Amino acid sequence: MLVQPRYERATRDSWMAQVDFDLAPFTIAWEVTRACVFSCVHCRADAQRRRHPEELSTEEGFALIDRLREFGSPILVFTGGDPMMRRDLFDLIAYADEAGLRPSLTPTATTSPTKQRLRLAALAGVRRVALSLDGPSPEVHDAFRRVEGSWERTMTILRNAQEVGLSTQVNTTVTTHNVHLLPGMVDFVRSVGAVQWSVFFLVPMGRAQQLSMISAEEHERVLTWLYELSREVDFDIKATAAPMYRRVAAQHSDGADPVAGAGFSFHDGLDRPVQGVNDGRGFLFVSHLGDITPSGFLPITVGNVRHDDVVDVYRNHDLFRALRDPTRLSGKCGVCEFRDVCGGQRGRAYAVTGDPLASDPACAYVPAGWTG
Numbered sequence: 001m002l003v004q005p006r007y008e009r010a011t012r013d014s015w016m017a018q019v020d021f022d023l024a025p026f027t028i029a030w031e032v033t034r035a036c037v038f039s040c041v042h043c044r045a046d047a048q049r050r051r052h053p054e055e056l057s058t059e060e061g062f063a064l065i066d067r068l069r070e071f072g073s074p075i076l077v078f079t080g081g082d083p084m085m086r087r088d089l090f091d092l093i094a095y096a097d098e099a100g101l102r103p104s105l106t107p108t109a110t111t112s113p114t115k116q117r118l119r120l121a122a123l124a125g126v127r128r129v130a131l132s133l134d135g136p137s138p139e140v141h142d143a144f145r146r147v148e149g150s151w152e153r154t155m156t157i158l159r160n161a162q163e164v165g166l167s168t169q170v171n172t173t174v175t176t177h178n179v180h181l182l183p184g185m186v187d188f189v190r191s192v193g194a195v196q197w198s199v200f201f202l203v204p205m206g207r208a209q210q211l212s213m214i215s216a217e218e219h220e221r222v223l224t225w226l227y228e229l230s231r232e233v234d235f236d237i238k239a240t241a242a243p244m245y246r247r248v249a250a251q252h253s254d255g256a257d258p259v260a261g262a263g264f265s266f267h268d269g270l271d272r273p274v275q276g277v278n279d280g281r282g283f284l285f286v287s288h289l290g291d292i293t294p295s296g297f298l299p300i301t302v303g304n305v306r307h308d309d310v311v312d313v314y315r316n317h318d319l320f321r322a323l324r325d326p327t328r329l330s331g332k333c334g335v336c337e338f339r340d341v342c343g344g345q346r347g348r349a350y351a352v353t354g355d356p357l358a359s360d361p362a363c364a365y366v367p368a369g370w371t372g
């Protein structure tokens, strides 16, 4: 049986068009658990084998969702760890869907996301499933994931997800180990029927090391290549943790609208915003213990949903306000003519320099006003 997920809702779509990032995030990532049987080389979460005894409970999860509905209809990514390790996952997803949020799921490629469970996820309200693939063949991917057979399992999950009516997304983390394999991913992403290829540029935290990060010059080359590619392919390309993709798009758009030119929207109910999303600016992260941070890659805890109002923290906390104010940036980003549309990846600036408002070290661009 083909399940038809509840993709489009007029109220949610009109919210998407007018969301003000000072009032609401476009995307919220909720790390429902940090437990995961994998121990991937570049894991942000430094995932653990067992669930933490103090994870947010089901009731606390419902209470969190009740508050998140105040934001309107943001995407709510159920992430981890491996979110499938929570027995109440589908109850939480269904509750979020009923609340008007847009649930999305990032399962680990274990045997847990069976076709039946993916069908339940779709029925609960999940619109898209995102799977990680670091290369077009098993060798590189399985070495990254440190699990033999994980590539094959990922392929099975992708196929099963599509058969139950879910749209699928392939996430690829770019490091020095696989950057040369990216061209080979293009036909592969197309062949597996993914609607989006999310190319994630490493932020050196958790188990990810600076040594694995490609250079600023390599970032420039890959982002330019991705932009050119985005004009040819029939799937959406997203450069994750690389807001300078917007600068690259603007520089290469020949006077055309750089946002439209970069294909920043897609029609499966998870359309992308016209404003640039960045840590704390259109993005919010809640950890498995309820800690509130601007993103999973900017681990500065500014509250906890157990005793702080998540809506108030997002709108009014000094750090969130600073992250939404490009005039507060320093270094190259502070004088850059693209700071409003880009602003640099804040988590990477923090990971490398200790200052979340410093320049993004992955950007090779030299602004006209830079004298440093």
Ligand code: SF4
Pocket: 243, 244, 247, 332, 333, 334, 336, 337, 338, 339, 342, 343, 344, 345, 359, 360, 363, 364, 365, 367
């Ligand atoms: S200098 Fe900073 S704001 Fe300018 S393009 Fe690079 S990362 Fe973006």
